[in-house]
Amino acid sequence: MAASPDSGISRIGMGPNMSGAGKRNSETGAKKARVGRFWAIRGELSRRDYLLIAFGSFMLAMLGWWGLSVSGLVPRLFLPTPLDIAERLGHWYADGNLLADTQISVFRVTAGFLLSALMAVPLGLYIGTYRPVQAFFEPMVEFARYLPAVAFVPLVLLWVGIGEGAKITVIWIGTFFQMVLMVSENVRHVPAAQIEAAQTMGASRREIVSKVILKSALPDIVDTLRITLGWAWTYLVVAEMVAANSGLGYAILQAQRFLQTGKIFGGILVIGAIGLLMDQLFRLFHRRAFPWLHKR
Amino acid sequence: METPKIAVRDLEKVFFTKGREFAALQDINIDVRRNEFLALVGASGCGKSTLLRIIGGLEHPSSGQVLVDGEPVFGPGKDRVMVFQDYSLYPWLSVIENIRFCRELAAHTRINTISDSATAVDRSYALLELMGLEAVKDAHPNELSGGMRQRVAIARALMSRPDVLLMDEPFGALDAQTREVMHDLILHVFEIEKCTIVFVTHDVEEAIYLADRVVVLAPNPGHVDSIHEIDLPPPLERDQELKLSTDFVEQKRAILHRIRETTGVQRDLEKLDRLTKHLQETHA
Numbered sequence: 001m002a003a004s005p006d007s008g009i010s011r012i013g014m015g016p017n018m019s020g021a022g023k024r025n026s027e028t029g030a031k032k033a034r035v036g037r038f039w040a041i042r043g044e045l046s047r048r049d050y051l052l053i054a055f056g057s058f059m060l061a062m063l064g065w066w067g068l069s070v071s072g073l074v075p076r077l078f079l080p081t082p083l084d085i086a087e088r089l090g091h092w093y094a095d096g097n098l099l100a101d102t103q104i105s106v107f108r109v110t111a112g113f114l115l116s117a118l119m120a121v122p123l124g125l126y127i128g129t130y131r132p133v134q135a136f137f138e139p140m141v142e143f144a145r146y147l148p149a150v151a152f153v154p155l156v157l158l159w160v161g162i163g164e165g166a167k168i169t170v171i172w173i174g175t176f177f178q179m180v181l182m183v184s185e186n187v188r189h190v191p192a193a194q195i196e197a198a199q200t201m202g203a204s205r206r207e208i209v210s211k212v213i214l215k216s217a218l219p220d221i222v223d224t225l226r227i228t229l230g231w232a233w234t235y236l237v238v239a240e241m242v243a244a245n246s247g248l249g250y251a252i253l254q255a256q257r258f259l260q261t262g263k264i265f266g267g268i269l270v271i272g273a274i275g276l277l278m279d280q281l282f283r284l285f286h287r288r289a290f291p292w293l294h295k296r
Numbered sequence: 297m298e299t300p301k302i303a304v305r306d307l308e309k310v311f312f313t314k315g316r317e318f319a320a321l322q323d324i325n326i327d328v329r330r331n332e333f334l335a336l337v338g339a340s341g342c343g344k345s346t347l348l349r350i351i352g353g354l355e356h357p358s359s360g361q362v363l364v365d366g367e368p369v370f371g372p373g374k375d376r377v378m379v380f381q382d383y384s385l386y387p388w389l390s391v392i393e394n395i396r397f398c399r400e401l402a403a404h405t406r407i408n409t410i411s412d413s414a415t416a417v418d419r420s421y422a423l424l425e426l427m428g429l430e431a432v433k434d435a436h437p438n439e440l441s442g443g444m445r446q447r448v449a450i451a452r453a454l455m456s457r458p459d460v461l462l463m464d465e466p467f468g469a470l471d472a473q474t475r476e477v478m479h480d481l482i483l484h485v486f487e488i489e490k491c492t493i494v495f496v497t498h499d500v501e502e503a504i505y506l507a508d509r510v511v512v513l514a515p516n517p518g519h520v521d522s523i524h525e526i527d528l529p530p531p532l533e534r535d536q537e538l539k540l541s542t543d544f545v546e547q548k549r550a551i552l553h554r555i556r557e558t559t560g561v562q563r564d565l566e567k568l569d570r571l572t573k574h575l576q577e578t579h580a
Contacts, residue, residue, distance in 0.1 A: 193384035196354050197449075201456065202374030202403035211400060215388050292387055292436035 080262040085269065088262035097251065102270060105236060105247040108164065112171025113232040116179050117225055124183025125217075129209055138184070145177035149235055153242045167239040167247075174235030179228045186220035187213060219290045226282035233275050299366050300327035301492045302351060302460065307360035309346055309518075319517035320346050324360070326511060326520065328494060333486055333531075335495045335507035337551065339559040343518025344496045345464055351494060352378045352462045364460065374403050377458040379449050381465045385437040391448050392433045396420050398456045416455075423451040426485065443474035450482070454489060463495045467502065476536055479505055483531040500551050501539060504528070510551060514558030522554050 037043060045053075062082060069079045076084070092098040126133045127141075152173050153166075160166045190213050198212045240249025248267050255263035287294050307324040310317055320343040328334050336344040349355045351362050353372035362369040364376065372378075385394050398404045399416050424430055427447040437445055446466055453461060467475045483506060486493060497503050503510045504526055514521035526547060528534060538544055 191383040193380040193382065194386060196352075196372075197378065197380060197384040197452075198397075198401075199354065199372040200352055200374070200376060200378040200462070201398045201401060201453075202372075203401050204403070207401055212386070215386070218388075290388070292438060295436075295439065 077259070077261055080265060084262045085265045088260065089266040089270070092251070092263060092266060098270075101246060101248050101251050102274070105240065105249065105271075106274065108167045108239070108247065109171065109229075109232050109236045111164075112168040112236070113175060113225075113229055115168060116172050116176040116228070116232070120176055120179035121183055121221060124180045124221075125187055125209065125214060127180065128184035128187025128217075129213055134184070137180070141177050141180050145181065147173075149174035150238050153239065157243055162243050166243050167236065170239035171232050171235045174238075175228050175232050178231065179224065182224040182228070183217075183221055186217045186224055189220065190216040219286065219293055222282065222286055222289070226279060226286075229278055229282070230275060233271060237271065298330070300363075301330040301332070301365065302326075302328035302494070303363040303366075304328075304347070304351070305361050305363065307347070307350065307362065308358045309343065309350065309355070310358040321350075321357075322517040322519050324518070324520060326523075328492060329508075331490055331492055332509065333493045333495065333507045335497060335503035335510045336513060337497060337500055337503045337510055337555065338513035338518075338521070339515055339555055340498065341518075342513040342515040342558075344513050346518070347513070348378075348462050348464050348494060348496045351460075352376050354378070374398070374401075374456055375458055376460040376462055377453040377456065378462040378464065379446075379453050379466045381468045382442075382445075384449055385445055385452070387437050390434045390436055391429055391440075392420060392424065394437065394448050395423055395451045395455055397452055404456055419457075420455060423454055426488070427451045427481070441474075442470050443478060446470065446478060447481070450485065454485065454491075457489075457491075459491060461491050461493045463493065465497055466495075467499075468497070475502070480535075482506060483534060487531050500548055500555070504544060504547050504551065505534065505539060512551060512554045512558070514555075521558050524551055 038045075065079070066082055068074055069076060069081045069084075080088075089098065123137065127137050128134070149170060153170055156166050156169045156173070160169050194212055194216055195208055198208050203211065236247070237249035237252070240247040241253045244250040248271055252264050252267040255261075255267065304324050304326040307321055308319070309321040310319050312318075324347060326334075336347060338344050346355065350357050351369070353369050353376065364373075369376075386397065389397065396416070399413075424433055427450065429444070429447055429451065432440060432444060437448065440448070450466070467478050470478065479502065486506075495503070495506060500510075505528075507526055510524045510526060512521040512524070513519065524547065528538065528544070
């Protein structure tokens with residue numbers, strides 16, 4: 001039986017009287033096939049392999065960082081070691097401020113984000129559904145989204161004062177306009193056939209909006225919210241750096257004054273970790289709420 | 297004479313795109329009889345889908361009108377349910393929920409007595425059985441093949457017992473074998489449900505096999521070229537062999553000739569001939 005590496009692997013493998021050479025050939029063939037599968041364009045990867053590689057990339061980044069700061073190529077002050085940062089975070093936690101800072105920051109982000117979402121989802125739904133509403137709001141929103149949210153901080157302080165309202169307003173300015181446009185885009189992507197089928201079944205306009213358009217666009221809208229939540233964190237830090245006396249952003253700014261680079265890194269990492277956690281929660285919610293999208 | 301179920305009168309449709317006028321339909325007059333299966337065929341661009349959408353009320357005519365039971369149509373209505381080629385099912389609903397979708401709508405539940413609801417549940421199960429969907433009753437549309445999805449779409453359309461079923465190339469995205477199965481299924485449904493069907497397709501064989509009459513539309517601008525009475529055994533006595541019979545082939549030939557005559561196919565062939573000659577000469 002001829003067993004070239006190119007012939008079907010399973011057929012070779014099942015040969016009853018395989019010669020030694022045939023076996024070797026089939027092994028290299030199988031290896032080739034494995035490599036081919038691994039690097040397949042838009043290929044499949046088991047969940048275990050995926051997590052392994054993802055974990056590996058984190059470890060690699062950590063190692064590179066560690067090596068760089070320990071080697072002395074970069075001064076420790078500029079690039080503290082992971083251990084320095086862990087130590088800093090420990091102090092921060094022991095002082096009792098880390099939890100409080102995190103809590104207030106999470107509260108501000110959540111409040112600003114929810115306020116944005118509660119306003120942007122209905123508005124986006126109507127902009128994407130009714131042309132006159134689109135004509136009224138969309139050009140305005142397109143303009144507003146290019147207004148630099150950061151530059152609004154002094155104005156916001158004037159308008160709303162320095163209380164919690166100021167931070168929430170900055171987050172709102174930073175996220176609301178983008179969110180409206182993205183939600184309206186999600187709504188416009190609802191297939192026309194879904195809407196028209198409902199129309200010919202006698203659905204009223206209100207029924208089409210609530211029973212077809214909203215339901216159909218909801219998974220995409222949840223994805224939009226997940227993405228905009230990341231931006232909410234960016235604007236939180238901006239707001240806290242300019243006008244706050246608590247929160248993770250404020251702590252980072254304070255650390256800068258005292259050149260505590262370890263704490264700056266720690267603050268950044270904490271925000272990153274919370275962001276990743278919230279993102280994963282959103283993904284979990286997406287899987288639970290829209291199961292039909294995740295089974296195929 | 298009995299009033300036609302659907303009467304299309306002096307219908308005209310003009311589209312405006314980028315400042316230009318485009319006459320999609322002109323001088324259309326068609327009567328669809330009660331309980332008739334009418335097929336609209338024609339080359340792409342002849343406006344057959346547009347005509348169907350106007351009958352469905354999804355688009356408005358530029359002039360002329362559509363009458364259903366003598367009453368002019370001003371918009372979509374539950375008496376004229378449309379079946380689309382694809383993407384019209386609700387992916388968040390299961391098969392049975394999709395079929396029962398119309399029961400969620402106020403237009404179908406104004407007189408929602410207990411016996412009414414019970415009848416509806418019975419009907420949804422009867423349709424499930426008729427369409428061969430019992431096994432996938434709780435599946436979601438994206439778990440189904442294209443053919444099964446169209447079965448659900450048809451069952452959903454039939455749920456409210458519409459007088460008129462409008463079908464816009466419903467099997468256009470299916471493979472040939474699935475199509476054949478769907479043809480026999482739809483003939484069966486037509487026999488049981490006794491509704492009026494207007495069916496748009498570019499597949500002449502499909503049109504002849506299914507319809508009582510075939511209307512050939514010609515493009516530039518879309519107009520009725522010819523209407524062909526189809527003379528075939530009654531729906532339930534038809535089978536796939538019929539498509540090979542002399543009678544069937546003759547009718548197919550006649551309609552195909554009409555369609556070719558009305559389009560640029562002939563000219564394209566001449567152009568191809570010239571090109572082939574040119575290539576042969578350059579290679580020689």
